[in-house]
Amino acid sequence: MKNIPAILLAGMFFFSMHGWAGNLDLATDLFEQGEWELCRRECRRALISEPRSTERFQLLEAMALICSGKNPTHAIQLLSPVIEANVDQEVTAIASYELGRLQWQLNAPEDALNSFEYAFASTTNKTLFLHASCSMFQLLKEHKTLEKGREALISQIQTSRSEWYGPLFSATAKPDPEKNQPQAPNWIVRFYRSQISPAIGSRCVLEPSCSEYFHQAYCKHGLKAAPMIADRFFREPELSNEKKDPVAMPSGQIRYRDPLENHDFWMKKK
Amino acid sequence: MNKFLLISLFTAALTVSASESTFHLAKELLDEGSYTLSAIEFRRFAMESEQRADQAGAYLFSSYAYLQNQDGRSSAEMNDRAEQADRDSVYINEHSLLSAESARIQNDTASALYFYDALAADSESADFQTFARRRSAAIHLSNLDFKAARSALELSPSDETLALEALETYMNGSDKSPKIGGLWGLIPGAGYWYSGEIANGFRSLILNSLFIYGMAHTAEEDQWGAFSIITFFEITWYSGSIYGGIDSAQRYNQERLHTALDAIEGDLSYQPKPDMVVPVFKLKIHF
Numbered sequence: 001m002k003n004i005p006a007i008l009l010a011g012m013f014f015f016s017m018h019g020w021a022g023n024l025d026l027a028t029d030l031f032e033q034g035e036w037e038l039c040r041r042e043c044r045r046a047l048i049s050e051p052r053s054t055e056r057f058q059l060l061e062a063m064a065l066i067c068s069g070k071n072p073t074h075a076i077q078l079l080s081p082v083i084e085a086n087v088d089q090e091v092t093a094i095a096s097y098e099l100g101r102l103q104w105q106l107n108a109p110e111d112a113l114n115s116f117e118y119a120f121a122s123t124t125n126k127t128l129f130l131h132a133s134c135s136m137f138q139l140l141k142e143h144k145t146l147e148k149g150r151e152a153l154i155s156q157i158q159t160s161r162s163e164w165y166g167p168l169f170s171a172t173a174k175p176d177p178e179k180n181q182p183q184a185p186n187w188i189v190r191f192y193r194s195q196i197s198p199a200i201g202s203r204c205v206l207e208p209s210c211s212e213y214f215h216q217a218y219c220k221h222g223l224k225a226a227p228m229i230a231d232r233f234f235r236e237p238e239l240s241n242e243k244k245d246p247v248a249m250p251s252g253q254i255r256y257r258d259p260l261e262n263h264d265f266w267m268k269k270k
Numbered sequence: 271m272n273k274f275l276l277i278s279l280f281t282a283a284l285t286v287s288a289s290e291s292t293f294h295l296a297k298e299l300l301d302e303g304s305y306t307l308s309a310i311e312f313r314r315f316a317m318e319s320e321q322r323a324d325q326a327g328a329y330l331f332s333s334y335a336y337l338q339n340q341d342g343r344s345s346a347e348m349n350d351r352a353e354q355a356d357r358d359s360v361y362i363n364e365h366s367l368l369s370a371e372s373a374r375i376q377n378d379t380a381s382a383l384y385f386y387d388a389l390a391a392d393s394e395s396a397d398f399q400t401f402a403r404r405r406s407a408a409i410h411l412s413n414l415d416f417k418a419a420r421s422a423l424e425l426s427p428s429d430e431t432l433a434l435e436a437l438e439t440y441m442n443g444s445d446k447s448p449k450i451g452g453l454w455g456l457i458p459g460a461g462y463w464y465s466g467e468i469a470n471g472f473r474s475l476i477l478n479s480l481f482i483y484g485m486a487h488t489a490e491e492d493q494w495g496a497f498s499i500i501t502f503f504e505i506t507w508y509s510g511s512i513y514g515g516i517d518s519a520q521r522y523n524q525e526r527l528h529t530a531l532d533a534i535e536g537d538l539s540y541q542p543k544p545d546m547v548v549p550v551f552k553l554k555i556h557f
Binding site: 025029030228 | 310470507521
């Protein structure tokens with residue numbers, strides 16, 4: 001009976017290891033599904049509760065952060081210790097490649113080249129090898145000055161050139177954080193929102209508002225947005241009595257749901 | 271030896287307790303409508319569980335939660351995992367129903383029909399059969415295959431008089447032609463009137479008339495700057511009138527179809543039986 005505290009401690013340790021630890025398989029699944037935020041949460045849970053295999057979770061969290069297009073500096077902070085720890089050569093190579101992409105994005109080409117070079121030299125994975133070599137090729141093409149004194153590296157890159165394929169070039173092109181961002185409203189919407197709307201107040205009784213509807217229609221269908229917004233003005237529910245799907249707004253105002261999908265379900269996307 | 275036994279028992283009890291906590295958390299999240307979080311907790315439970323039966327149940331719960339979130343792809347993936355874990359084929363009906371529903375959400379009507387038909391044929395439960403037949407009839411109706419829709423309803427074990435009446439009403443009615451609506455739209459407002467939207471039509475007519483008058487007046491007065499601005503807006507109103515003629519006809523047809531579908535499907539829903547304990551998955555159908 002005197003060993004009961006030790007038994008309890010052993011049990012608690014087991015409990016903490018297996019009961020609440022984040023799950024690498026689950027985190028990987030979520031990453032593959034494109035659920036970046038949930039993947040990050042799973043990695044964070046693991047990093048708090050699981051002191052082992054930290055670097056895999058850190059790498060996955062950093063990659064999820066990169067894919068979500070948020071805060072590259074924080075992603076660098078996550079990747080750096082993984083590379084420094086160098087526990088698993090393949091994990092370090094992936095981390096180094098991802099770090100290189102971030103450094104390239106943040107306009108640090110020399111650091112990026114060194115990171116790609118490390119990934120290129122240390123990986124045993126063919127896909128990563130090709131990605132690293134193609135990235136270096138494109139980086140050197142963009143920054144010719146970096147070629148000086150790196151003849152050996154360039155000749156090594158050239159040896160893998162025959163295996164590069166079309167999509168590899170776009171996958172390894174300079175990261176553009178703006179690419180996946182939602183399109184900014186065009187000048188008509190910006191002008192209306194900055195100059196007209198503040199003067200006349202929020203008058204639209206439809207949800208989304210007419211300016212938002214026009215923006216969505218313009219992004220999706222281009223110039224067809226003009227007749228679509230005109231049609232919407234004709235369908236003003238205050239006059240036509242078509243008060244369907246009321247929605248209470250946070251301000252207390254009642255609006256009527258009229259999403260773009262209700263009016264373009266029969267149209268082909270641009 | 272006793273110490274080892276005591277440690278084993280204690281750790282086993284704690285593991286079960288931790289897994290149960292994960293499962294209960296997942297169910298609570300499901301009940302409060304946090305479907306994605308709930309699906310993930312069910313997945314965690316399944317991945318941590320050693321028992322295949324537990325894994326099958328938890329993956330089915332996860333599939334159900336994803337369905338509630340309209341995520342057909344993840345739901346189908348979880349359902350496949352459940353099927354792999356369900357070696358004893360305890361959940362045949364549940365697999366068919368969830369497969370059909372996830373295919374329906376992904377607009378894969380051929381697969382959805384296949385699974386609904388399989389569910390109707392394999393299930394001994396009248397509730398499952400009725401559910402499958404009604405859903406099947408609704409899909410056939412959406413594909414405008416009236417004969418198949420009627421035969422699906424006739425095969426249903428429940429009384430489908432109202433649904434058959436709705437189907438007849440839909441078949442006897444007629445759709446508005448978007449092309450004719452567009453042509454009527456050349457006369458401002460007439461496109462809307464064609465589909466029965468009288469007030470919208472008048473609004474279109476008034477706005478177009480005002481701007482056409484403005485165009486004529488400014489042209490008469492040789493005010494070409496004002497004429498250009500008014501013409502720009504009038505082109506927008508006029509194109510809106512034509513577009514409105516087409517769109518209102520499309521909306522009219524869609525609403526007619528939805529009225530018939532609502533009558534056929536009614537308040538069809540399903541949810542895990544609330545009295546289920548860890549981690550058995552059984553569905554209860556509601557009409």
